[in-house]
Amino acid sequence: MQLAISQILFEARTLDDAMPQLLQAVCETMEGVLAYVWLIDRDAKVLRWMTKWSASGVQAEELERTSRAMTFALGEGWPGSVWKSGQPAWIQDFAEAGKLPRTSLATEGGLLGAFAFPLGSRSDISGVVECFSRELRQPDNDVFRMMADIGMKIGQFIDRKRTEEALQESEQQLRQAVKLEAIGRLAGGIAHDFNNVLTVITGYGTMLLPSLEGDSVSRARMMEILKAANRAAALTHQLLAFSRRQVLQPRILDLNAVVASIEHLLRPLIGEDVEFVIVPGGALSAIRADPGQLEQVLMNLAVNARDAMPQGGRLTIMTANLELHDLTRGKTHHVPPGSYVVLSVTDTGCGMDAATQAKIFEPFFTTKEKGRGTGLGLATVYGIVEQSGGHIEVISVQGRGTTFMIYFPRVEGVGQPVEPEVSLQKLCGGSETILLVEDERAVRDLLRQVLQRYGYTVLEASYPEQALELSQCHEGPIHLLVTDVVMPMMSGLELAGETRAMRPSLRVLYMSGYTDNVRDLPHVVNAMSSFLQKPFSP
Incomplete structure (x- = not known):
């Protein structure tokens, strides 16, 4: 078995590739039929279920469901006790094991005994493997030594692969961040010069309008000039949002209240052929953001979802509190561990392939036909979220739909109500x-x-x-x-x-x-x- 383990560790590219093969090799040598891997979540200081291997014919679905939902602190339960001792352990007969969690579920699945061993050295454990058997076996010292040796090798492999994956992830994030920062600086510089030009156009155009009251043709032409200038101004605002160089006015907010305040605008926007569902999270923590910019994020994501569902579908907006740990962030490529309030926008549309997902936040990138959209909607969302101190990720499957997940750091305090727009008073002038x-x-x-x-x-x-x-x-x-x-x-x-x-x-x-x-x-x-x-x- 030692040779087989070494070969698997040498050939495997990732932890996910290696683990099922390693578990199979261990179980087949030790006459086991089911094995679980538990990895340590360093932030939460608990063991979390990672993956499994099972032989054909094993009926232990309830045991697996329960195990997936459980965590074990140091010294808690059987995996936790192996973690604490740093030594292999054996349960020859579940009937004599006492009141350990899950033993009744194991026996219901026809499993009689089990053994477990730590991954890594006693002072640096990465996780625990537990292997279940249908036979009653008496352990011996040679088996314990072999399990300890195998656990050491697998633990070293886990540490090495985690380091490699973290390095690759950091390099990829750095390349993307440098690319987007360069584009953002260019976009911001263009917006600066362009906004000065637009200020002159809209300013003089507005000043000229009163003098054109008696000339309907010239007044109509001037109105078209101002409309075009306003459209151009909207584009520059989107460029500034992407480049993270617009001025935000953040305050403590209740995300549920923001979503509720804009619901009446979103419903007609997405159309009658799209089912619109809002699922507000309970006891939602507060966030710190600019309410106007947050509404812009929701509008842009809703439009993007609508366009992905030309034949209709479902748009779901959800909010929730989330504690993100090392193991849970395997699904989130760049979001650091922490306490978040999550806003998710999900559609049942056409979805995206990996190549498209890699470019969707770049300005002017669009999959729509010419003349439809500016390619700045998602770039604007990205810029607003990043400037607000949040994180955004996309999960998409072609033909099934897309989910945008936005992570806002939780803050202390009570969210302020969303204020209605204030009407402007007529300027009277002065002598100052x-x-x-x-x-x-x-x-x-x-x-x-x-x-x-x-x-x-x-x-x-x-x-x-x-x-x-x-x-x-x-x-x-x-x-x-x-x-x-x-x-x-x-x-x-x-x-x-x-x-x-x-x-x-x-x-x-x-x-x-x-x-x-x-x-x-x-x-x-x-x-x-x-x-x-x-x-x-x-």
Whole structure:
């Protein structure tokens, strides 16, 4: 048997490939008919069922079902006692074994005795193998020594394969992360420049509309220009979401409440031929996220699911608490262990092959026909989830459907209710003095004209150093600083800090189409400062 074990360990590529063969070799040598492997979950500090081997004719379904659902702490049950002792153990007759868990189920399956041995050395155990037999056998020291030796070899193999798999997984994640980060930086840079252009287009277009009241043709043309600009703005917002450079306003949320608040929008969106099911988790923990962006995630995933079911089907949205441990994350390629609130969106559509799954979060990748979709829906979902500190994975089978699993870290606190949108009041204007800082001339000219039109006095600067000079030299009050965030030499955040050192009561309005300092903005937006996302209209 030693030779057979060594050959299996040498030829096997993965732990999943090796284990059934190893169990079969052990059982056939020791006259066993059923074997289970239990591996240690280092985070939960318990043994969890991994896999089995059984000879033909073994009827022990209830024993297997029960074992799969069980865990054993150190010293608990028979596997736990073998883990604690670090030594092989033998139960010659279940009838004399006392009240060990599962013994009655084993005897119901025609199993009379069993032996077990640890995997690894006594000081470094990876798991436990237990092998059940239909015969009553008397153990001897040679058998115990052989089991200990086999357990040592298998334990070393497990440790080596786990290390190799972790390394391969890390390398794959790094390659994908570098790729997506590069695409994200490119997308964010494009969005920054594009948003400045769109601000000028929408700004002047909106200003011109009142003058076209008597010219229906020109007014209709201008409306089409503004509609096109708004569509382009929506695309840049999606690019920013993917690149994780948009400004979020996170707060503690009840995920169930967010799903419920958007249900009335999702139902007409997916169509009458799709059954829509929501399964809210009970006693759901709170998460920290931007409610508006979370709604965008749900909308995009619902649209993606609808398009995958052209003949109709079922869309299911579920929420649940989840404790993720080392062994359970075998199904999740990159989600670290921890406490999560999970949002899953499942459809019964066409599904995806592995090649498609590898690309679905890349911007502009789409499987839809030309003219349908931008290829930014799932890229936007990916960016929002990552920027929110969460993780996303996809599970899909061609012809059966797809599930997107989103993992949000649990937080302490009670989720705040989702607030309804607030209607904007008509701008009345004023006479205050505003310091305007914008390095893009066309945007600066537009903003100056708009502000002066409403009666404000505007001090204009094209770069931060000039703004600081104006702040220092201006003898009168400055009531508001309106500044771009991304500028050469000094950011808008730094400019605001230095200007407030001279004028502590100064209020600030940040504006940007893209920012590398996006994570800092939520911390500085407060009663004395606000943020305006480009593009915007007067």
